[in-house]
Amino acid sequence: MKTDSDADDRNAPVAAVLFDWDGTLVDSLPVVTEATNRVLVAHGFPALPADAVHDGMRLPTIPRMALHAALPDDEHARGLAQRMADEFYRIAVEVGQERVAFYPGVLDLIDRLAAHGVALAIVSNNRRSVLEPLIDVLGLRSRFAVVIGEEDVALPKPDPEGVLRALEALGVAPGRAIYVGDSSTDAGAAAAAGVRSIGAGWAAHATGGAALATFDLTCSVAADLARYALRRNVSE
Template identity: 40%
Template sequence: MKYPGTIVFDLDGTLVDTAPDLTAALNHALGELGRPPVDPQAVRHMVGHGARKLLERGLAASGTASPALVEAGVPAFLDYYWLHIADGSRPFEGVEAAMDRLAAAGCRLAVCTNKPVALAQGLIGALGWTKRFSAVMGFDSVPLPKPDPGHVWATIEAAGGDVADAAYVGDSMTDVAAARAAGVPVVAVSFGFSDRPAAALGADAVIDHYDALDGVLAGFVR
C-alpha cells in the first residue's frame, strides 16, 4: 500500500496513554497547593492543552483556579512529572507495530504535541522511541501551538516532508482543528483523552485500534 509521505502524531492520548503519570503529577501539585486529588478518570479528559491548562482544570475541580494559583503549581507539577515521566505511561496497543509498518514503507514519522518539547523528548526517550521520529515539536517549539496550523506545518517541515503529502493522527478537537486549518487529512483515535466521542470530532476517519491505521492512511492517497 502507498501512504502519505509524512505522518504526524499527537503524543498524549494518541501514541501513549500518559494518564497515570499526568494524574500523579497533577495530584502532587494540587497537594502542594492544599487541594484534594482529582479522580484519575476525570484527568483523562483534562489533558491536551499543556501543564497550565491541566492545572487550571484540576484546581477548578475543587474550587477557584486563579492565574496566580496556577503559576504557583507549575513548578511542582513539572518537577514531579519529569522525575516520573514514564512510570506508568504505556504505548497504546498496536502502535509500535503500526509505526514499524509505516517506517518500512518509507514514511517519515513526526510528533506534534502541546507538551513542552523537552518533556516530549524525555518521554519518547524513556520509551526507546528516539530514532523513530524525524521531528518532535512541542508547544514551545513554535510561536503558536495547536490548534494553530503553524504548529502542524512546522512539524512537517522539520521532518523534511511536504504538507501536500502528509496526514495527521490525534485524539482531540484541538488536533482535528489544527489539522483542518493546516489542510492535512486527519485520523482520530477513539481511545484517547477527548472529552467527547471521537466520532463527534469531525475527523476524516476514526480508528478503534492501530491495526486499522494503515488502510485509512492508504485511503488518503489519490
C-alpha cells in the same frame, strides 16, 4: 481555499504521519493524573478524578493547572499556575519513565510506517522537555524525525502552527500528511493546516467519544491506520 495541487497531493502517497502523544501513542492518563494530583494536593487543592484530568489535557499545562485549581485570572494566580506547571513537568518525567506505556499495536504501527519510508513526527501540547525523556525510555528517538512541544510554538493546538512547523521541518506538503490524535483540538489543528485527520479510536478514553466525530476518519485499532496510510504507498 483548496487548489488543484491540493487535490493532487491528497491522491499521492502518504509521505508523513504526525502524531499527538498523550492519549494517542501512549496511555499517559494514569501518569498525568498522578503527577497533576501530587501538585494539586501539595498546594492545598483537592485531587481530581482521572476523567476531570483528561478533560483538561486538551489545554497546555499552565492553563490546565489553572483550570484544575480553579484559579482566578490575575497576576498572582498566573505565577502560581506557572510554578505548579513546572512542578508537574518534573513529576511527570519521574513517574512517566516508570509507568508510560504504548497502546496495543502502536509500536508495530510505528515500525511499519518507518519501514516503508514514511516520515514520523510528534506534535503535542505537552512540553518537549517532558516528551523527549519518555521517547528515549521507550526507545523511539530514532523513529521520530521531529518533535514539537508547547515551548516550540506561540499558539497551542487547535492552532495549526505546530503541525505546519513539523511539516516544514520534514519537507512534506500538507496534502501528503496525516495527523493522528484523540481530541477535538487535534482535529482542529489538522483541519486548519490542511492535513487529513485520523482519530485514535484505540484509546480507551476516546472510544465512542464525541471528540472522534470531529476527525476525517477514525481507526479503531492501530493496524487500521497502517493500512490506510500505506494503501497508496505499497501494493497490499
